[in-house]
Amino acid sequence: MLAMSADPRAHLGRARLAIAAAFLTQGLVFISLTTRLPRIQDRWDLDELELSGVLLMMVLLAGVGSLVAERLAPRLDSAVVLRAGLVTVAVSVAVAILAPTTLVFVLGLAAYGVGLGLVDATGNMQAVALEHRLGRVVLPSCHGAWTLGGVIGAVLTLATTDVPWSAIALVAVLPLLAAAAPYLSRDHGEAATVTETDVPWRAIVMVGLALVVFYTVDTAAATWGPVYLDDVFDAPEELVALATLPYLVASGLVRLVGDRLTERVGAVRLLRIGAGIAFVSLAVVVAAPSWPVAVLGFTLLGCGVAVVAPLSFSAAAALAGRDADPATRQARVDAVVARFNQFNYAGALLGAVMTGAVGASSLRIGFAVPLVLVLALFWLARAFAPADELSAGAQDHTGG
Known part of the structure; x- marks a missing residue:
């Protein structure tokens, strides 16, 4: 009997490692690409507007991938769709890096965008399902695994500035390995049909706006940070990844302790403190007189915005799962x-x-966009009260 009762926990432990591996792989591959944007610009002779167009395409197709995941996950299981997304990422990254022409490169990035969306959506589905089955907040540490992968990706960029471009394609092996991990399977005991009226979208949109602000800041730092150091300060090429690396390290450290931090401080208060840090740090980035000062600003920024994304998913899932039986809750949460x-x-x-x-x-002006938007987090933080309720419920459940 003891072995049988311990088995579910062991299964959840293996699943947690698998989910963390998926997040880590996603972060490693994404940051491996974004920290090489200056090199990509030179290789394909792209200016800032052309690069923006390519990134726009990738982002829009990532949205398509997420919508595909929304349709497929209820039918096939989020674990199956996650594996398919990881394989798509592996193949598309290899194609983009080894591309002989600009057209093939763009097609590779297009496919990567779709895979990115599939993995983003289903990885978070898996993390939310794990959070509910364990009965405690775990999304910050799951997102911390993404950040750890990003740190590894940035370090690899710094360490491989002189390697042949084709050798970078080896990074595609990692998503293939992650695709074989033991993810959580859906309980198919009872199917639940979810309609638009079942889901409290109005409350969820408020949390979603905070997620928009976070990803505006995060993508600006990850995508344009290296270019900022290169263009504005003419930093040494082998050091431009420092715009991203300290940012990721700081963000990762906060996320890895974010589960406990949320339980102790509370999601609402934690977000407002982070918003203040983020505003000051972006002001430092915009006004920086030299690239080391800009790097300091990016580092503080990582501390400020670290937990916004994971707590957004926690709060949205908590709203979706209110007053529902387990089958309906799971269907709502996946949707x-x-x-x-x-x-x-x-x-x-x-x-x-x-x-x-x-x-x-001038990218100084460009970074004024996230500088202004981050102020909205002070107001939007109040929408995160459901994440605090989840923490309180988890503590009661654990105590009982």
């Missing part, structure tokens, strides 16, 4: 997570495209 993921791409669109477009003459 909400995939749709909610669209806020991710709206923010990425603002961060990647608007920062580049507004900052076409």
